[in-house]
Amino acid sequence: MDHPGTSIDLSGPRLRADLNGYVVNDQFIDGFKDDPALPATARRKVAEWAQAFATEGFSEEQRQLLAVPAPADDVGLEVLRGAVQNIDVDLPEAAESGLYDLLADEQRKLMREPWRKVKFQGRRRDYPLSAGELAQLVDVSVTQVRDWEKHGLLPAHRINGRRQFFSAAVIHAFAFAVQPRQRIAAIRELSEEKPDARFEALVRYALRN
Amino acid sequence: MHGLIHNHERALIWNVDPSQKLWFHYTDRTAARAIFSTGAYYVSSEHSGDRSGLHVCPYIPGSKTETELESLILDGTRGAAERLRACVVFAEFGDLKFVSDPFTQDGMRFLAAPGQVLRVQTNIVGWAAEQTNGGTSSWEHSLTLFDPAKLAESRVTNPSPGHPTKGSFQN
Numbered sequence: 338m339d340h341p342g343t344s345i346d347l348s349g350p351r352l353r354a355d356l357n358g359y360v361v362n363d364q365f366i367d368g369f370k371d372d373p374a375l376p377a378t379a380r381r382k383v384a385e386w387a388q389a390f391a392t393e394g395f396s397e398e399q400r401q402l403l404a405v406p407a408p409a410d411d412v413g414l415e416v417l418r419g420a421v422q423n424i425d426v427d428l429p430e431a432a433e434s435g436l437y438d439l440l441a442d443e444q445r446k447l448m449r450e451p452w453r454k455v456k457f458q459g460r461r462r463d464y465p466l467s468a469g470e471l472a473q474l475v476d477v478s479v480t481q482v483r484d485w486e487k488h489g490l491l492p493a494h495r496i497n498g499r500r501q502f503f504s505a506a507v508i509h510a511f512a513f514a515v516q517p518r519q520r521i522a523a524i525r526e527l528s529e530e531k532p533d534a535r536f537e538a539l540v541r542y543a544l545r546n
Numbered sequence: 547m548h549g550l551i552h553n554h555e556r557a558l559i560w561n562v563d564p565s566q567k568l569w570f571h572y573t574d575r576t577a578a579r580a581i582f583s584t585g586a587y588y589v590s591s592e593h594s595g596d597r598s599g600l601h602v603c604p605y606i607p608g609s610k611t612e613t614e615l616e617s618l619i620l621d622g623t624r625g626a627a628e629r630l631r632a633c634v635v636f637a638e639f640g641d642l643k644f645v646s647d648p649f650t651q652d653g654m655r656f657l658a659a660p661g662q663v664l665r666v667q668t669n670i671v672g673w674a675a676e677q678t679n680g681g682t683s684s685w686e687h688s689l690t691l692f693d694p695a696k697l698a699e700s701r702v703t704n705p706s707p708g709h710p711t712k713g714s715f716q717n
Contacts, residue, residue, distance in 0.1 A: 354559040354671035365694040413584040420580040425592035432627040464576040
């Protein structure tokens with residue numbers, strides 16, 4: 338496996354629900370005073386909260402931090418888009434197709450908690466998964482996953498320049514993994530943009546009978 | 547997991563200060579983590595026109611069953627598969643004003659167009675996820691959702707478990 342999927346970064350300061358401060362490195366910080374020991378992006382976040390919530394206002398240093406536009410987190414936004422599309426579009430489609438209900442209990446656990454099986458350099462991995470990690474989770478080859486993805490059979494999302502996978506792809510992959518090669522070839526043909534009309538009609542006929 | 551802690555429910559902010567106005571956006575664990583990580587919400591193409599936007603409800607994690615939540619806050623157009631297993635917690639502040647969602651019984655929403663990215667850095671105050679262990683399930687919460695003083699008290703009387711898991715995750 339060459340690369341792991343992109344990691345979701347939960348480090349850095351996070352606004353407290355009481356709006357009286359923030360949490361950083363598992364420590365509660367009261368108020369929103371500038372802390373030069375924090376990285377620049379973290380200081381900018383604190384400055385933004387100071388502007389919004391600090392009763393005493395915010396400092397000149399914080400004013401200067403906010404004068405510079407926030408650095409774009411393009412990869413973070415790609416993960417966000419993929420994750421939201423997965424739960425709002427891809428997973429409901431997997432449920433409507435019936436594949437979600439066909440998961441065995443152990444498969445459902447693995448879909449919910451991929452870290453039970455997927456590791457990269459000894460560390461547990463969570464979504465999004467790379468093609469290699471999805472293959473590891475479902476017990477198929479990476480080539481197999483790439484082939485399914487190439488033919489549009491798995492929902493995939495471009496993140497940091499690579500196709501990566503969320504839980505809906507796991508549901509599809511578990512279903513494909515137990516199908517004979519010829520059936521997958523037939524599904525692939527049906528999923529192509531312009532399937533042969535006679536082939537479609539024959540499938541409909543076969544399913545009716 | 548992922549910095550979430552369990553137990554110490556009495557130190558959760560809504561149990562310490564019930565007047566605190568918070569809204570809960572139910573989703574799956576990965577989307578909750580991504581929203582919490584970026585401080586942003588991406589409006590998907592799930593709904594179009596008058597249904598698209600950020601959907602929330604007033605129900606704290608664990609206060610309703612999945613079936614109850616499904617009927618109270620979903621509009622019936624899509625199943626609830628995995629959608630109610632995590633949530634992002636929002637404070638209503640600034641331009642983010644939630645109004646009643648006419649397509650659900652108790653849901654609230656902030657209308658926004660599909661594809662829009664809402665910058666909600668000053669509104670996101672935590673996340674929580676349901677953890678299942680051998681047939682029983684419980685909710686775990688980000689440290690941001692606790693009252694600092696009450697949590698410190700609770701940790702003295704019940705020191706373990708309840709500290710964030712560290713280190714073993716690539717993510």
